[in-house]
Amino acid sequence: MSLSAQILKIAKAAKKVSYQMALVSTSEKNRALLLMANALEAQQSYLIKENAKDLSVASKANYSKALIDRLTLNPKRISAMADGLRETAKLKDPVGQLLETIKRPNGLLIKKIRVPLGVVGIIYESRPNVTADCAALCLKSGNAAILKGGREAIFSNMAIFKVLKSALKKTKIPLDALQLIESTDRAAVHELLKLDTHLDVIVPRGGEDLIRFVAENSSIPVIKHFQGICHVYVHAKADLEMAYEIVMNAKLQKPGVCNAMETLLVDRTVAKKFLPSMIADLQRASCEIRGDAVTRTIVKGLKQATEKDWRTEYLDLILSVRVVENLSQAIEHINTYGSHHSDTIVTKDKSRAQKFLDAIDSACVYVNASTRFTDGFEFGFGAEVGISTDKLHVRGPMALDGLTSYKYEIYGNGQIRQ
Amino acid sequence: MSLSAQILKIAKAAKKVSYQMALVSTSEKNRALLLMANALEAQQSYLIKENAKDLSVASKANYSKALIDRLTLNPKRISAMADGLRETAKLKDPVGQLLETIKRPNGLLIKKIRVPLGVVGIIYESRPNVTADCAALCLKSGNAAILKGGREAIFSNMAIFKVLKSALKKTKIPLDALQLIESTDRAAVHELLKLDTHLDVIVPRGGEDLIRFVAENSSIPVIKHFQGICHVYVHAKADLEMAYEIVMNAKLQKPGVCNAMETLLVDRTVAKKFLPSMIADLQRASCEIRGDAVTRTIVKGLKQATEKDWRTEYLDLILSVRVVENLSQAIEHINTYGSHHSDTIVTKDKSRAQKFLDAIDSACVYVNASTRFTDGFEFGFGAEVGISTDKLHVRGPMALDGLTSYKYEIYGNGQIRQ
Numbered sequence: 065m066s067l068s069a070q071i072l073k074i075a076k077a078a079k080k081v082s083y084q085m086a087l088v089s090t091s092e093k094n095r096a097l098l099l100m101a102n103a104l105e106a107q108q109s110y111l112i113k114e115n116a117k118d119l120s121v122a123s124k125a126n127y128s129k130a131l132i133d134r135l136t137l138n139p140k141r142i143s144a145m146a147d148g149l150r151e152t153a154k155l156k157d158p159v160g161q162l163l164e165t166i167k168r169p170n171g172l173l174i175k176k177i178r179v180p181l182g183v184v185g186i187i188y189e190s191r192p193n194v195t196a197d198c199a200a201l202c203l204k205s206g207n208a209a210i211l212k213g214g215r216e217a218i219f220s221n222m223a224i225f226k227v228l229k230s231a232l233k234k235t236k237i238p239l240d241a242l243q244l245i246e247s248t249d250r251a252a253v254h255e256l257l258k259l260d261t262h263l264d265v266i267v268p269r270g271g272e273d274l275i276r277f278v279a280e281n282s283s284i285p286v287i288k289h290f291q292g293i294c295h296v297y298v299h300a301k302a303d304l305e306m307a308y309e310i311v312m313n314a315k316l317q318k319p320g321v322c323n324a325m326e327t328l329l330v331d332r333t334v335a336k337k338f339l340p341s342m343i344a345d346l347q348r349a350s351c352e353i354r355g356d357a358v359t360r361t362i363v364k365g366l367k368q369a370t371e372k373d374w375r376t377e378y379l380d381l382i383l384s385v386r387v388v389e390n391l392s393q394a395i396e397h398i399n400t401y402g403s404h405h406s407d408t409i410v411t412k413d414k415s416r417a418q419k420f421l422d423a424i425d426s427a428c429v430y431v432n433a434s435t436r437f438t439d440g441f442e443f444g445f446g447a448e449v450g451i452s453t454d455k456l457h458v459r460g461p462m463a464l465d466g467l468t469s470y471k472y473e474i475y476g477n478g479q480i481r482q
Numbered sequence: 483m484s485l486s487a488q489i490l491k492i493a494k495a496a497k498k499v500s501y502q503m504a505l506v507s508t509s510e511k512n513r514a515l516l517l518m519a520n521a522l523e524a525q526q527s528y529l530i531k532e533n534a535k536d537l538s539v540a541s542k543a544n545y546s547k548a549l550i551d552r553l554t555l556n557p558k559r560i561s562a563m564a565d566g567l568r569e570t571a572k573l574k575d576p577v578g579q580l581l582e583t584i585k586r587p588n589g590l591l592i593k594k595i596r597v598p599l600g601v602v603g604i605i606y607e608s609r610p611n612v613t614a615d616c617a618a619l620c621l622k623s624g625n626a627a628i629l630k631g632g633r634e635a636i637f638s639n640m641a642i643f644k645v646l647k648s649a650l651k652k653t654k655i656p657l658d659a660l661q662l663i664e665s666t667d668r669a670a671v672h673e674l675l676k677l678d679t680h681l682d683v684i685v686p687r688g689g690e691d692l693i694r695f696v697a698e699n700s701s702i703p704v705i706k707h708f709q710g711i712c713h714v715y716v717h718a719k720a721d722l723e724m725a726y727e728i729v730m731n732a733k734l735q736k737p738g739v740c741n742a743m744e745t746l747l748v749d750r751t752v753a754k755k756f757l758p759s760m761i762a763d764l765q766r767a768s769c770e771i772r773g774d775a776v777t778r779t780i781v782k783g784l785k786q787a788t789e790k791d792w793r794t795e796y797l798d799l800i801l802s803v804r805v806v807e808n809l810s811q812a813i814e815h816i817n818t819y820g821s822h823h824s825d826t827i828v829t830k831d832k833s834r835a836q837k838f839l840d841a842i843d844s845a846c847v848y849v850n851a852s853t854r855f856t857d858g859f860e861f862g863f864g865a866e867v868g869i870s871t872d873k874l875h876v877r878g879p880m881a882l883d884g885l886t887s888y889k890y891e892i893y894g895n896g897q898i899r900q
Contacts, residue, residue, distance in 0.1 A: 083841065083843060166861065166862055172851060172860075179843075181874070182843065182873060264873050265874055279678070283698050285703065285704070285872060285873075285874045286703070287874070306896040309898055310896070312898075313899055399501055423501065425500075425504070425597075425600065425889075426889065428892060429889060429891055430892045430894060431892070431893050432893070432894040432897075433590060433892060433893075433894025433897040433898075434898045437590060442586070442899070443890075444584055455600060455682050456683055456705070456874060459888060460889075469874065471846070471847060472846045472847070472861075473839045473847055474848045475848075475849050475850070476849060476850040477850055478721070478850055480727055480728060480730075480732075480735070480851075480852045481854035
C-alpha cells in the first residue's frame with residue numbers, strides 16, 4: 065500500500081469510530097485508562113528493551129545529552145507515565161457538560177452541550193511519554209486520536225502504542241480510536257495534513273520548524289504550541305526583593321521550557337539600584353546577560369542585545385535585559401517582540417498593574433508572580449496537550465476542555481420559521 | 483507600491499492599532515456605531531450613485547437576476563443597513579467579560595477574561611451590506627477589521643467604507659482599525675493569507691470555491707462558513723402533520739440559504755403513508771424531487787437520487803428523498819453525507835429523539851422544529867458573521883462572542899514556582 069493510501073486508511077478508520085467514541089460512557093473510558101496504566105507497568109521490561117533501540121541509534125548519531133535524556137525510559141519514568149493515565153482517569157469528563165441553556169420566545173429550548181472534537185491529530189517530537197499522555201487525554205475527552213511521534217523515538221512509541229492497544233482490547237472502546245503513524249517519513253505528515261474531511265484538528269508539539277511546517281501545509285485547523293518569549297517587567301514601584309526572587313525563578317528554575325523568562329525589562333528609575341546585583345547573581349548562576357545600551361552603561365562588560373535578541377526564545381541560560389522609560393514602553397516592547405505567551409509585571413501600584421494586565425496581549429499576564437506558573441497542573445486543569453499560543457479555540461494551557469467542541473441541541477414542538 | 487507591499491502595509495497598520503482597539507470603551511464604540519449608521523443614511527444618494535456603477539457592470543456582464551438583486555442598494559436597504567449598526571450598538575459588549583475565576587492553593591488568583599481576537603480578516607462576496615455589518619461586528623467586539631469584498635461590488639463597498647470611515651473620524655477610535663482591500667485581484671487575497679503574524683483569524687464567507695481556496699492557502703487560522711446539507715428525518719413515531727409542516731418550511735421558506743433542508747429521510751414504516759401527498763405538495767410548489775429506489779416505488783416518475791445527490795447543497799428547489807430502515811440508518815446517513823450544519827428529527831418518542839441529538843455530529847441538532855432556525859437572531863445572539871461549520875473556536879451561529887478570545891489575568895504576591 066502506498067504511504068498516502070496507508071495514511072488515508074488510518075484517518076478514515078479514526079473518523080468512522082469517532083462517532084462511537086463520542087458516546088462511550090465515562091466509566092468505560094476511566095476503566096480503559098486504568099487498564100492502560102497497569103499494562104504499561106506490567107510491560108516495563110518490553111518497553112525498556114524497545115527504548116534501548118532508540119537510545120542505541122541516538123548514541124551512534126551523537127545526539128545531545130539532553131535529547132538522549134528526554135528519550136530515555138526507565139522504571140521510574142514508566143511508572144510516572146502510568147500514574148499520568150491514572151490522574152487523567154480522575155479528571156472530570158468534559159463530554160456532555162451543559163454549557164448554556166437558552167429559552168426562546170417561540171418556545172424553542174436550546175441547550176449548548178460540550179462534545180468531543182472528533183478526530184485529533186497530534187504531531188510531536190522526542191519524549192516517548194507524550195504517546196501515552198496524548199492518547200489518554202484524547203480518550204478521556206471522547207476523541208479518536210492519530211499520533212505521529214518523532215523518528216528518534218519510533219521504537220519506544222510503537223512499543224507504548226502496542227501496550228496501550230492491548231489494554232484497549234479488554235474494553236468496549238473501538239480499537240481504531242487510537243492510531244499511531246509508524247512511518248518516519250515526513251511525507252507521512254504531509255499526507256495527513258491534507259485530510260481535512262477526516263481530521264478535525266491538528267496539534268503540533270515541538271520545535272519552531274515543525275510547527276511552521278504544519279501551519280503552512282495543513283488544510284486542517286491547527287492549534288499551535290509555539291514559542292514562549294516571556295518577559296518580567298520590574299516597574300518603578302516594584303518591591304525589588306520580590307522582583308529579584310521572581311527573576312531568579314522565571315529564568316533559572318527550568319530555563320529550557322516555554323514559560324521561562326527570556327527578556328527582563330527594568331524601569332529606568334530603579335535600574336541603577338536593581339540591575340548590578342541582579343545581573344551579578346544571574347551571572348554567578350552561569351546565565352549569560354545581553355544588555356541594551358543603558359543596561360551596558362550600568363553594568364560594564366555585557367554583550368550587546370540586538371533586535372534579534374528581543375525576538376529570540378533562548379530556552380537556555382541566556383537573558384536579554386532592557387531598561388525602559390516607563391510602563392507604556394514596557395507594554396509596547398512586550399506586544400511587539402514577545403510571543404504572547406506569559407508576561408509579568410512586578411509592582412506595588414495596583415492601577416499600573418491593571419493597565420499592564422489590560423494592555424498586554426498575551427495568554428497569561430501576571431502581576432507579582434513568576435511566569436513559570438503557565439501550566440495545566442498549576443492552573444488546576446490537570447494534564448495538558450501543551451500551551452496554546454493561538455487565540456482561536458484555546459489560549460494558554462490546553463487541557464481536556466481544549467479537546468472539545470460543542471453543539472446545540474434544540475427541543476421544539478413543531479416550530480417553523482415565519 | 484507593489485500589491486504585496488500594499489497588503490502588508492494594511493495588515494501592519496491594523497495590527498498596530500488592534501492593541502488600542504482592545505481598550506476602547508463600550509460607550510465610545512456605541513457612539514461610533516450610531517455615527518456610522520447616521521452617515522450611511524445621510525450619504526444615501528452617494529451610495530446609490532456608486533452602486534449604480536456596479537450594477538452597470540453586472541448588467542453588461544449578464545449576471546443572473548438573483549445576483550443583481552443581491553448587489554442592489556436602494557433607500558430601504560440603506561436604512562436596513564443603518565438599522566443593523568444601531569442594533570449592534572445595543573448588543574452587550576463582550577470585551578472584558580469575566581468568564582471564570584480560579585483560586586489556587588498557593589494564593590494565585592486567576593481570572594479568565596474575554597478579549598478581542600485582534601485583527602480579523604473577512605473575505606466575502608456579492609452583497610455590499612456585508613461591508614457595514616462586518617465592520618460593525620468587528621468594531622463592537624474591539625477588533626481591527628480587514629475587509630475584502632467581491633469584485634462585483636467593488637464600487638459599492640468602497641463607497642460604504644468611505645462613509646463609515648468619515649464617521650469614525652469624529653470618534654476616538656483609531657482610523658486604521660477599519661481597512662478595506664480595494665484590489666479586485668485574487669492575488670490580493672493570496673498575499674493576505676500569508677500574513678499570519680499580523681492577522682489573528684480569517685473568515686471566508688461565500689461559495690465553496692472561495693472557502694476552499696482560503697482554507698488551502700491560509701497560514702492564518704480560518705473559520706469556515708461552509709455549506710449546509712441539512713436533513714429532516716421523519717421517524718416512525720412522528721406526528722405526520724407536524725412533519726409535513728416542518729418539511730414544507732425547511733425546504734420552501736427560503737431555499738437558497740444554508741439552513742434550508744436538502745435531504746428528507748423517512749422511516750420505512752411511515753413512508754407509504756407520508757410520502758405520496760408530501761411529495762405531491764412539494765412538486766406543486768415547483769420543487770423537484772429525487773428519490774432513492776424505495777421512494778421511487780412509492781411515488782412513480784421521480785428522478786433517481788445518486789450518491790452525489792446525498793452530498794449536494796442544492797440551494798434551490800430540489801430535494802433528495804431516502805427511505806431508511808430505522809433511526810441508526812438515519813444517523814449514519816446524516817453523519818456520512820451531511821455537512822454537520824443543521825439536522826432535525828420529527829418524533830413523539832423522547833428517548834429516540836435524545837439518541838438522535840447525542841449521535842448526530844452537527845452544529846445544531848433539532849427535535850420537532852425546522853432547520854431554518856439556525857441563525858444568530860433566532861438564537862438570540864443578534865447579528866452574525868455567519869454559521870460556522872468548523873468545530874474549533876465557534877460552531878453554528880458566529881456572533882459577537884465568536885469574534886473574541888480570552889486571556890488569563892493572574893494576581894500574585896510574590897509567588898515563585900518550586
